[in-house]
Amino acid sequence: MNWRKSSFSGGGASSCVEVALVSAGAAVRDSKHPAGGVLSVPIPAWRRLVAECSGAIDS
Structure with missing residues (x-):
């Protein structure tokens, strides 16, 4: 799997998740x-989660 970390997490982030699209x-x-x-x-x-998070970030 190709795991990706959010660009918002920074180098030393202590709370971060990685996502792999399958x-x-x-x-x-x-x-x-x-x-x-x-x-x-x-x-x-x-898709719902991404849409909700995108709306929260854009607001």
Whole structure:
């Protein structure tokens, strides 16, 4: 998987997640514990989350 970290997280961020886009939607993990669990988010839910977050950032 190709994991990506938010550009908002900075180099020494202590609370950051990484996201990998997969065929079923998105996989999300804690960047501090990459070998830990992964949250799988279906495509419709991922799209809603991104839309909601984009609106919050733009406001």
